[in-house]
Amino acid sequence: MRIGILGSGHIGRTLAALWVWAGHEVALSNTRGPDTLREVVEDLGERAHAMTAADAAAFGDVVVLAVPFIRYRDLPVEQLASKIVIDTSNYYPDRDGHFDELDSGESTSSEVIAAALPGARVVKAINTMYWERLRAAGQPHGSHGRLAIPIAGDDAEAKSVVSQLLDEIGFDPVDTGSLRDGGRRQQPGSAIYNVPLTRAGIEQRLDAASKGS
Numbered sequence: 426m427r428i429g430i431l432g433s434g435h436i437g438r439t440l441a442a443l444w445v446w447a448g449h450e451v452a453l454s455n456t457r458g459p460d461t462l463r464e465v466v467e468d469l470g471e472r473a474h475a476m477t478a479a480d481a482a483a484f485g486d487v488v489v490l491a492v493p494f495i496r497y498r499d500l501p502v503e504q505l506a507s508k509i510v511i512d513t514s515n516y517y518p519d520r521d522g523h524f525d526e527l528d529s530g531e532s533t534s535s536e537v538i539a540a541a542l543p544g545a546r547v548v549k550a551i552n553t554m555y556w557e558r559l560r561a562a563g564q565p566h567g568s569h570g571r572l573a574i575p576i577a578g579d580d581a582e583a584k585s586v587v588s589q590l591l592d593e594i595g596f597d598p599v600d601t602g603s604l605r606d607g608g609r610r611q612q613p614g615s616a617i618y619n620v621p622l623t624r625a626g627i628e629q630r631l632d633a634a635s636k637g638s
């Protein structure tokens with residue numbers, strides 16, 4: 426599969442390496458241009474490519490947003506229409522500025538992004554896992570104690586593709602629901618945010634949270 430990654434910081438680089446090692450073609454991008462990523466992609470080998478953000482978005486069958494939430498305003502909207510888009514971002518008001526609809530809980534950050542990307546098939550995933558854990562904690566399918574990653578979205582086929590991609594890099598996917606309700610269940614402050622959990626652990630915590638305990 427072709428995977429475009431917007432953002433080449435902690436999360437973008439980590440995912441680029443994991444998916445290259447899993448056999449995919451990966452295009453990595455940032456704000457400063459492909460020349461600043463030459464060494465990174467050389468280290469990753471011939472399946473890794475450095476591109477502009479617009480070209481990486483056009484390249485990917487799946488495109489990953491690995492940028493600070495507020496940067497959703499600068500995304501290549503046309504190139505992302507119809508793409509499966511993995512939103513790894515989290516809303517942090519101290520970093521991103523305040524959004525009334527997010528502070529009130531009326532909406533979620535992935536819904537704000539989805540609204541800005543007409544036609545994109547947005548799946549919220551990977552936002553709960555610290556990048557060092559993502560880099561190092563993956564285990565083969567079926568391993569005892571394998572960690573899980575929650576995913577949320579409104580497009581069942583897109584979620585299935587993302588689930589497969591997570592499985593390939595060592596994690597069990599857990600469907601938390603729609604972009605709105607599932608997204609809320611896995612955002613900062615939720616019971617499953619930034620905690621190393623297996624699939625059963627996530628399911629238990631979601632169940633407890635839904636019962637208000």
Ligand SMILES: NC(=O)c1ccc[n+]([C@@H]2O[C@H](COP(=O)([O-])OP(=O)(O)OC[C@H]3O[C@@H](n4cnc5c(N)ncnc54)[C@H](OP(=O)(O)O)[C@@H]3O)[C@@H](O)[C@H]2O)c1
Pocket residue numbers: 431432433434435436437454455456457458478490491492493494496499500513514515516551552553554555556557
């Ligand atoms: N760090 C974590 O452990 C972690 C875990 C889960 C989720 N997250 C979320 O994942 C997102 C990325 O976090 P991070 O820690 O990887 O951030 P980071 O290390 O600060 O990297 C951010 C990257 O985004 C790039 N960027 C900004 N605007 C862009 C645009 N419009 N197009 C393309 N690239 C753009 C930056 O480019 P330049 O390099 O040119 O500045 C930089 O490479 C955040 O929303 C964060 O909340 C982070």
